[in-house]
Amino acid sequence: xxxxxxxxxxxxxxxxxxxxxxxxxxVPVPKSNEILINVKYSGVCHTDxxxxxxxxxxxxxxxxxGGHEGAGVVVAKGDNVSNFEIGDYAGIKWLNGSCMGCExxxxxxxxxxxKADLSGYTHDGSFQQYATADAVQAAKIPKGTDLAAVAPILxxxxxxYKALKTAMLAPGQWVAVSGAGGGLGTLAIQYAKAMGLRVxxxxxxxxxxxxxxxxxxxxxxDFTKEKNIVKAIQDATNGGPHGVINVSxxxxxxxxxxxxxxxxxxxxxxxxxxxxxxxxxxFQQVVKSIEIKGSYVGNRQDTAEALDFFVRGLVHSPFKxxxxxxxxxxxxxxxxxxxxxxxxxxxxx
Ligand code: NAD
Ligand code: ZN
Numbered sequence: 001x002x003x004x005x006x007x008x009x010x011x012x013x014x015x016x017x018x019x020x021x022x023x024x025x026x027v028p029v030p031k032s033n034e035i036l037i038n039v040k041y042s043g044v045c046h047t048d049x050x051x052x053x054x055x056x057x058x059x060x061x062x063x064x065x066g067g068h069e070g071a072g073v074v075v076a077k078g079d080n081v082s083n084f085e086i087g088d089y090a091g092i093k094w095l096n097g098s099c100m101g102c103e104x105x106x107x108x109x110x111x112x113x114x115k116a117d118l119s120g121y122t123h124d125g126s127f128q129q130y131a132t133a134d135a136v137q138a139a140k141i142p143k144g145t146d147l148a149a150v151a152p153i154l155x156x157x158x159x160x161y162k163a164l165k166t167a168m169l170a171p172g173q174w175v176a177v178s179g180a181g182g183g184l185g186t187l188a189i190q191y192a193k194a195m196g197l198r199v200x201x202x203x204x205x206x207x208x209x210x211x212x213x214x215x216x217x218x219x220x221x222d223f224t225k226e227k228n229i230v231k232a233i234q235d236a237t238n239g240g241p242h243g244v245i246n247v248s249x250x251x252x253x254x255x256x257x258x259x260x261x262x263x264x265x266x267x268x269x270x271x272x273x274x275x276x277x278x279x280x281x282x283f284q285q286v287v288k289s290i291e292i293k294g295s296y297v298g299n300r301q302d303t304a305e306a307l308d309f310f311v312r313g314l315v316h317s318p319f320k321x322x323x324x325x326x327x328x329x330x331x332x333x334x335x336x337x338x339x340x341x342x343x344x345x346x347x348x349x
Contacts, residue, residue, distance in 0.1 A: 004036070004075055009347070010128030011327045014063045016054030022325040025065070027130045032078035033097075034132045037090050041321070042126035043069030043152040044330045044343045045183060046249060047094070047272070051121050052331065055274035060121050066327075067345075068094040068119035069154045070126025071147040081135040089141035090133065091154045094297050096123045097134030110137070111296045127327060129347045139303050142311060152183060152317035152342040153310045155297065159270060160188035160245060161306040162298035164195060167243035167266045171196025176233060176241040178257055179248030179271055180217060181208030183317070183342040188245050189215045190315040191306075200233060200241055202253070204337060211318060211340050223253065233260040240265060251276035263288040268295050317342050323349030 010025045030036040048066040050056055070092035074084050084090060098105050098113035105113050119125040119133070139154055141147070169175055177188045180201030192199045193216040201212035204224040212220050219236045226232050234240045240262035246254045247270045257267050258280035267290060269278060280292060298306065309315045318341030322330065330343045 004130070008129040009324065010065050011324060012063050012065050013052060016052065016060065016062070020052065020328045022327070025128065028124065028132045030076055030078045030132045032080045033134055033136070034078050035074045035081055035084050035090060035135050035138055036076040037070065037072040037092060037131055037133060037138070038075045039070040039072040039092065039126045039129060039131050039347050041071050041148040041151045042067045042324075042345045042347065043155065043183065043319070044327065044334070044345060045069055045155050046334060047155070048120055049331050049334050050272060050274065053274075056272065061123070064120070065124035065128045066120040067126030067128070068092060068121075069151045069156070070119070070131055071141060071151040071154065075130070077135065084135050084138065089143055089145060089147065091139030091141050091150070092119050092126045092131055092133050093137060093139055093154050093158065093303060094119055095137050097137050100136065108299045108301065110299055127324060127345065137300065139307065141307065145311065148319065148321055148344050148346070149316065150307070150310060151344050152187065152319055153307055153315070154303075156183045156317065156342065157187050157191070157310060157315060158298040158303050158306040159295070160184050160247065161191050161309065162302045163245050163268045163270050163295040164188065164191055165302070166293055166295045167245065167268050169197055169243045169266070172198065173242035174198045174200060174237040176200045176202060176237070176244045176257065176260070177217070178202045178244060178246050178253050179250075180212045181205075181340060182247065183339070184247040184270065186211065186215055186318055186341045187315055188247060189217050191309060194309060194314040200237055202229070202233070202248075207340060215318070229256060230260045237262070242266070244268060245270060247271045249273045255279040258285065258290065258292065261288070261290055263290070265290050267292045269293065270295055319344045321346050325349060
């Protein structure tokens with residue numbers, strides 16, 4: 001068994017929107033139901049930025065170590081853990097743990113549990129070298145997996161895979177991905193393709209357009225250039241996409257998806273801009289008979305399935321590795337919409 005240090009490096013903040021300090025902090029001790037993971041890499045999700053800023057009507061713990069796309073190696077475990085061994089690869093997901101007794105947990109909807117414990121939000125997350133996770137919810141990652149490449153699957157991949165399942169589209173149908181060039185969007189394009197769907201990608205700038213096309217989108221709509229987005233999308237899809245996966249952080253783009261979606265279409269809400277409201281004209285919603293549905297990460301089975309697509313080489317996040325200490329800079333780029341795909345933090349730097 002490897003030596004577990006008492007202190008480690010992590011990124012921590014004391015107040016929402018306050019300074020993010022990269023410094024030495026104590027290594028957490030796993031509870032009886034938890035594993036201790038030596039996090040090697042962690043993706044940076046836009047949710048981590050919302051958490052730091054305090055964007056949502058749900059309090060974070062403070063001080064907080066963010067992060068919920070952590071991939072690493074199990075180095076210790078509590079007495080009641082029987083599903084992980086020391087040396088196994090494990091992943092830290094948004095849902096760190098849940099009560100497992102309520103009506104939602106009973107039907108496999110653990111993210112909807114009122115007592116859900118959230119990594120990088122109510123439970124210190126993966127922006128540190130050692131992090132704890134409830135062994136029931138921690139993701140199983142096959143030995144030999146590239147831990148930097150798999151990290152974005154643990155939130156972005158699982159979330160968009162689940163959103164596509166929620167849309168219940170048929171092969172050959174059109175799906176629009178709004179926010180297609182970001183962390184969730186770049187994976188949504190690939191899962192959609194692997195499920196036999198035709199993809200229309202929406203984002204801003206030429207570089208994102210090239211990336212989206214490269215990943216399999218048939219059409220790219222640049223929201224910074226296109227004057228009539230609704231018409232352009234409906235023209236390109238012969239009447240509007242059958243489904244829309246909203247992963248942008250734009251309230252206007254979310255409401256607009258109700259306008260361009262095809263009759264009988266599904267609008268899936270995933271992105272969580274601060275204070276946003278999705279506006280859909282009642283007349284149009286009735287006459288087109290569209291569905292608007294929220295989709296929130298995924299459960300253990302969704303996680304296993306999403307990881308299986310990755311292991312089989314069907315999806316791969318375009319990612320760039322930087323040191324953990326560079327988290328504030330990554331947040332700046334993310335705020336400006338300048339990130340293509342994902343940034344993944346190397347916890348040794
Ligand atoms: P990201 O910053 O990597 O990507 C967002 C993308 O949206 C960017 O490429 C940006 O250019 C694009 N965009 C901005 N305005 C747009 C517009 N008007 N039209 C189209 N695209 C536009 O963020 P991410 O990490 O992919 O996360 C996206 C959102 O999803 C965040 O709000 C995050 O909190 C949320 N999220 C939700 C869940 C869930 O379970 N529902 C899970 C993970 C993340
Ligand atoms: Zn996330």
